[in-house]
Amino acid sequence: MAADPCRPDGRGEWLRFAPVQPLFRARAAQRLAVLAYHGVTDPRSFGAQLDRLRRLATPVSLDAVQQAVTERRPLPPRSVLVTFDDADRSVLTHALPALNDRGIPAAAFVISELIGTERPFWWHEADFLARHGGRARSLDCGHPSQLLRRLKAMPDPDRRRSLHELRVSADRRPPRQEQLTPADLLALRAGGVAIGNHTQGHPCLGRCDDVTVRAEITGAHEALTHWLGEPPVAFAYPDGGHDPRAEAVLQELGYRLGFLSDHRLGPRLPHHPLQISRLQVDSTTSTRRFDTILSGLEPAYRRWRGHAVA
Structure with a gap:
């Protein structure tokens, strides 16, 4: 079986030297790249990725994306927004210092029922x-x-x-996992990391009934509004898949932005502000593979090969 160039073991780095990579990079200059991280397990590699962003792209904030949507004015060429789903403590301890050192803004989407606890993620x-x-x-x-x-x-x-x-x-209880606190959320926001809604408990919304979909979104919305002193305006769909019932609730609550995890680039002026595409990336990703993700070549290759996006 042929080697999969999308695997993170280094065998896919040849895509960076593919003849079509310059074409993809030129096309990506006219697109919006929203990077979807989870935790930061390799601070050195993450820092190298951020350095790459400063050289190759124009990092933008969540506010800038919202302003572009409000004013119907496209973002600058090569715009990139950095986001984090689930928001474990490494966003505060590893990501925030690296972002601040380079002047790069970001956004973190929070599972509200874990804030201030030592509960592990359910998965x-x-x-x-x-x-x-x-x-x-x-x-x-x-x-x-x-x-x-x-x-x-x-x-x-x-x-x-x-x-x-x-x-x-089970014979044993899982080890405790220290989660972010309300004070940590304020520290992140003060450091340029906007805080968004990622539901109360991170269910798969497509497997929930209508009442649960509403409760998951509104419960997190109310908690975040209490902690932050203002309502969140951005939402990331758990597991990255769009749910029309969730979008209807978001519209009722006044959300301006909603993010998928479909491993795609999007337009510099999002056509559907509550369905903005994101690229999946990890802090351990090599800078060579990072380039092919940022250009859209690696995501296009995955779709051509029929790889599912988790």
Whole structure:
């Protein structure tokens, strides 16, 4: 089987030298690149990526994107917005200093029910519990590597019930994970990282009923408004997929921007402000592969090969 040039093990870096890369880079200059990170596990590599952005692109803020939408005026060429989903503590401890050192703004999308707690993300908890004897009726068959995929595919009540069964049956409790506090959110905002809504508990909205979709968004909205002293105006869809019911709730609440994780570039003036494309990237990504993601070549190759975007 041919090597996959999109794998992060270095075998895909030849894409940077593909003859079409200059064409993709020129096209990308007229597009908006929104980078979707999660945590920052490799601060040195992340810093190299930010240095690359300063040389190749025009970093913009969430406010700048909102202003472009409001005024119907395209962003500058080569505009790039840095975002973080889930907002674990590495956004504060690793990302914020690196961003501030280079004068690059960003946005972080927060799971509100974790703020001020030591609870792990539910997908980390499920994996740990399954590896320590946890069992659930809906998860008794299949390879353990498929656990997360199967949980995400369940209707939300079944996912919650399966998590409860894993907790009750596991031999050990998962280690605690220190999360951001309300004070940390204010520190991030003061440092140029805008705070956005990522629901209360990060369910797969497409597997939720209408009441749960509304509760997940409005509950997080109210909590963030209380902590920040102002309502958030941006939302990132959990797992990156658009949900029309969620968009309707966002419109009611006055949200101006909504972000997908579809691994695509978007127009410099977003056509659908509540459905803005983002590129998936990791702090460990090499600068060579980072270039091909930023240009849109790697995402285009993945779509051509039929790779799903998680």
